[in-house]
Amino acid sequence: MKGSNIGEFEELVLLAVGLLGGDAYGLAVVSELRTQTNRNITLSAVHKVLLRLEEKGLLKSNVGGGTKKRGGRRKRIYELTGAGKDVLIQTKELRNRMWKGIPKLVWE
């Protein structure tokens, strides 16, 4: 099924959207990811992924109000869809499973 496999950056964006609760618009996601990952993340990259995730059905969005800061332009606020949440859970479980499978010897 399309959407069940996601890349690392897509996962990060999904997580950030979840983390931000009801205030996940483009720039907020960028700031969040910057503080979390300490990477230089660009607005264009985030917007691109947001659009793709919405296309995949993992995110849904509403147009929110504009502020003076934005020159009166509106925001698009994203939230996770059921499918989105499922993907996140699946990814996490996959990781956990694999983590547990690593023999202890490797860590020593």
Place this chain on the structure above:
Amino acid sequence: MSTNRDIVPPNWISSFFTWYCKPELSEIIGGDLLEQYREHCEKYGKKKADALYFWNVLLFLQPFAIRNGKKSKSKSIAIDMYKNYLMIGFRTLIRHKGISFIKIFGLAVGMVCTILIMLYVEHQLSYDKQQTKRDKIVRLESSWVVQPPYLRKTAAAVPGVEEAVRFFFWYEPTLKYEERVFTVNDFALVDSTVFKVFDFDFIAGSPESAFSAPNSVVLTASVAKKLFPNENPIGKEVQMGRYNNFLITGVIADVQKFHMNINAFASIQDFVRVSDSPDFVTSRNNNFSIYLLLSDHVNRKQLISDINERAIEVDEYGGDPLILRDFNDIYFANHLTHENNTKHGNVNMLISSAVVGFFILLIACINFINLTIAKTQMRSKEIGIRKVSGAREHSLRMQFFIETFLVVFIAFVGAILISFLVLPAFNQLVGESLQILPVSTSLILILVGVLIATVFISGIYPAIVLAKSKALNSLKGNAGKANSDTVLSKALISLQYATSIFLIIATITVVRQLHFMQSKDLGIDHTNTLTFTLKGERFMGAGEKVVANKRDFKNQLINNARINGVTFLNQLPGKITNTYGSGLTSESDTIPFKIINADPDFIEIMDIEIIEGRNLDSELITDMGTKVILNEEAVRQLGLEKPVGEVIYSGGRRMEIIGVVKDFHYNSVQTRIEAMAIQWNSWTGRACVKLPTDNLKESLIAIERIYQEYCPGVGFESKFLEQSFAKHYEEEQRLEQMVSYFVAIAITLSCMGLFALTAFVAERKTKEIGIRRALGATNRGIIVLLSNNFNKWIVIANVIAWPAAYFLLTNWLYSFEYRIDLDLTTFVLSGIVAFVIAFSIVLFHGIKFSRINPTISLRHE
């Protein structure tokens, strides 16, 4: 923050963003960008925020954000409109073939001129630039360039100097390999460290090994090719002058874009050894150009004062204070004295040619502007319809801009093709070997620059004016008729004529200067003089036997009826370079004198005037080596009232002055006459033979026969002295040609423009002329009507051109030692020529239109 609202990113970036971004994304992303921009502003300040904003906008240039034709409707309309603009543009071009031709041809010619001139300028600026250590190289000079040889050691010992290299130019020695013998011009004797300082492109051998063994010679590719047409030159043994056993150890690519002409290198140390002349590098043999390679970050002021101190202390140097000349400044330096074998560029010339090139392009652009605006009348209906159907000003602007671009681009392609075709001719004109292929970055920059400049200069004004015209007026057919436009058109035409007038003045001045140089009394008669080198074994050196051989040879020549006179000397007039420090006492022999070794016949044969004392006397053997004849300049520099009988020391030798000759141009008219002395000794390897004016061929055969008897098997190469002198005018002759071409182009373009424009004006006034004619106006009245104050504009053109010409030409003339003065007649004459041309064009149209029967012209439209 309340101030937030006032901070906005640069408008053009935002417009660019909304232009390319999908409309459905534009608001959301635009908002984010703006918010981010304001955060950046607070964090980093406006400047950096602007840059980041621009960068972020660029980052959105990805397929997901860019509008595409399929999904976005507005885009497809835009594309259709552009197609329409292009189509209409093409149709207009085809409908008005004559005007289109004037526009395109004019622009193409203008662009060709600019491209070629910029190529030339670029080429000149790149002189000496391939030397990687150029920022650390200096030349050791004083009031003159060439220096005594011992200063190398002195300078090299000063801390901060890494290497010191001398260049001495050996006077056209012969190179002999098996049967082949050639004289080699520009033969440099150098210190063996030369390749540590200067970079030359080795084709065979290497810079490290070139001078690692004694008796090494490095040749340039073209000399090597001449001497070894089919063999590998490396390791071949050659005879250099009269010295055997020299080995070719390296071949370098021909030295180009370097301020010295060099065809071969050999080492000074070898030369001193094989010629057994240690005083070559110890005496006041002021013939060496000394280059120093400095360490990084050395204090040059300190360095030169150290060198001066040391020179006085160690060498008892008594010349003018030494200075360092930056290597990068050498090529464009002016008025250096006593400089050997060096090429120079002329900055004023370069600037002038760049300016001229630009102005020719400007003339073409002005034609374009004037014709486009004038033509609008015919297109005003189209503009009106477009406006009525809802076209905004900016889309009209865009339309005209695109049309301009179309025309300019066609012209541009044409210009590149023409450039290719005329490049060989242009190369001949400027005496360089410029290339278009392989395409270099600088060429691309030049081309793009020319294209953009042309599009903008010719596109902006018409686009603005035409788009502004009122819809109703447009429909009535009145667009572009506002008074301000005609004033501007005329102002632009005066600018064109100013350029033409300037170029005419320039041509006349160049021609006058050239004529002045060619007709100036040189003080020496170099006509009908055949010169050749005494190359055979029997003439090598200066021993008794050689002297006897030469005497015998000379007698044989003189006895021939086809020969009027013979003199042997060591350097030929036109290329006198030997310089020795001279003075009244052996301690103060530091004034550089040009020294000519010649036999006593020299002065008489070359028709040089003796103004005091006597000539050298071939009957008096005591005159040999001990007597000297000076020129006036030398006497002046020595400060002697009664020179005859005085004694001077020159190159360490004591000599008595027996006569003074009038200053004569021993070198080109362009170089200043410096102090010079003629002495008689047997180091004379060249011959000047005066021939009777008739039957040159017979004389040549006679000389060659006698020569071959003396030196069988040695090639006879001869040249007329006049040819070598003519070389000195080559550059000016080229300039004359170049300027006259530019004049022709500029005038043609200006006339084409004025011609077309007057035709328009006349056509626009057809009805008026008809009515006036019907009411009884005379032909004269109608011509006056059409000429419409042209006189005024031509006067203005003169006012612009004269000061510019005066300024630039004074500058140009300044580069000559002996020059003409600018005179008013040149200026007035040029003004009159421009006026006559302009007026005859107007007159032509006036007569043509006044002849039309009023009944026909009234039916016009």
